[in-house]
Amino acid sequence: MRPSFHPRLLNGRTGDPALYVEALHLPDAVLFDCGDLSALSPRHLLRVGILAVSHAHMDHWADFDRLLRLLIGREKRLSVVGPEGFARRLRHRLQAYTWNLADRIPAELAFEVTEVTPSALWSRTQLSLHSGFEPEALDSLPATPDGSVLSLGPLRLRAAVLDHGTPCLGFALEEEAHLNVWRTHLEARGLPTGPWLAGLKAAIMAERPDDELIPVYARASEARQASTHRLAELRDLVSVTPGQRLAYLTDFADRPANRSAAISLARDADTLFIEAPFVAEDAAIALDRQHLTTQAAGEIARAAGVRRIEPFHFSPRYPGQEERLMAEVARAAGRESLSPP
Template sequence: MTLHPRLLNGRTGDPGLWIEARHQPEAILLDCGDLSTLAPRQLLRVGLVAVSHAHMDHWAGFDRLLRLLIGRQRRVQVVGPAGFAGRLFHRLQAYTWNLVDRIPAELAFEVTEIAPGAHWARTRFRLAEGFRAVPLPSQPAVADGTVLQLGALRLRAAVLDHGTPSLGFAVEEAAHVNVWRSRLDARGLPTGPWLAALKAAVLAGAPDGTPIPLPTGAPPQPLGALRELVEVTPGERLAYLTDLADTAANRAVAIALARDADILFIEAPFAAADAAHALDRRHLTTRAAGEIARDAGARHIEPFHFSPRYEDAEARLFSEVFAAAGRPLPH
């Protein structure tokens, strides 16, 4: 696995997912509730905070992150639903920033608000300006929900209904290009930096006639003559779905976002027998979570956000999710 996700507070605590990827210095936070399980060195790696919605259990931990970042040279991307920049503004303005001229390190948060429509609003907050809100050019909405790239990782988002807009997320790694060492040896070609150009051309879908420089002093060869040296495999994909009502519209959006996910983190707050209560609270049941995972074709299911009312029945909720998904319980 290249993606290494971790639920921050188990299956019953504040929702939150920490994601790091091999060879990538910056980490991702999906939701920002209780962050006490993350060490300062981990929080200082955060380059993207994507918040599903502003209920307290998804958002209360931001101040701990902020406190660690003051005095650091950082630009952090923030993604949230409509109106989220205003919420961040008021959070930041709860503090006094009259001494920021003594802090040379540039700290900035850049917020993208995901909402229906042709464009997504963007806003920047800089420490040097006392975190005043500065509108940025809006970002054209993309049909597949792609919001941004963080290194080799792509973030997609979709709007769900929780009585308030709540975002679901997918984090996807770029495809892998693996080099066949045996095929290099058979053609008398060495490993080395020149392979980066070959990999980049393959990932970019360059035409077969694209010249690829060789390290041996020989003339460049066309990409088509070198394709057999590499194999392309899909990158890893995970999805994160929390705080959504069990409606047909929500299911359709959730399934599309989680399609073929290698790992699906999905809320399952209420037992199947408590469907009426789940509907009133606009959450999923274990059965709904399992059915969404099944219909999305997720390879691995990680249910979470279990209600405290089932404190001694976590195994029951877990079993109901996997039964609805038509899967055996994992060992």
């Protein structure tokens, strides 16, 4: 399958966490954390459509101002996802600057913040340039069983609350299923190509009943007089393959509840970015600092059945030992190495 996601771990496996994800045929990108964004050009930063921040420790949040400075003067509505209290933190960050000249800037910049928490309702807040970034309450978002938060075109962002001594979010980015029309089947049945195929795909995606009638026409102008076929008769014209999945898990203690939430979020991911700060023999240090070991990271990846593992957030206490940490993750995951299959 042609890769749909093109992720970049901006600062390698040892630098500040920041993951930039581009998706095929999608103009916007998704940014997970922003500890150091210096590797991104202004052009790439301006494409960010969702900013997903795991938590507000400095190494995950310090370089937000680089993004902010580029956005001032541009018409932009940026979706931001963070843990409980994140809208307040963002407001304080924005209020560190003086905005008395904001009325001279015609373009509106707005941040729409969703806070993912264990509660049944997730609060949403808007912070807009022209209102001096004063908070405006938006309608709350009902918590979903699978943690779905936002959509970006065909992409869906899910989140789960993990415990790092402070709430910390894990994320999964999922693509809608791929629907491909078999032209050879169309030709064999004497059916035309045309805009009717979009309706057929939509009906299949929505899992409509077999007796749903689908109009068949080659041009939009023919839609009203089009003949119809039962959906059951047309299903074989379309093949459905799963969309791709990417998970981002960082900064949480190796405890049963955290493992369960992390495994659920990363289940069957094509690529899992997972922190592995400490070697296996330093498990006591890892637990004290509420981080994972290489062994825990590998075991989580194995239990989730992920295809490719990308460990990161290696501790600076192991200079020059990246190969060792990678090897420990691979062994715990039941693999000879972490090269993609």
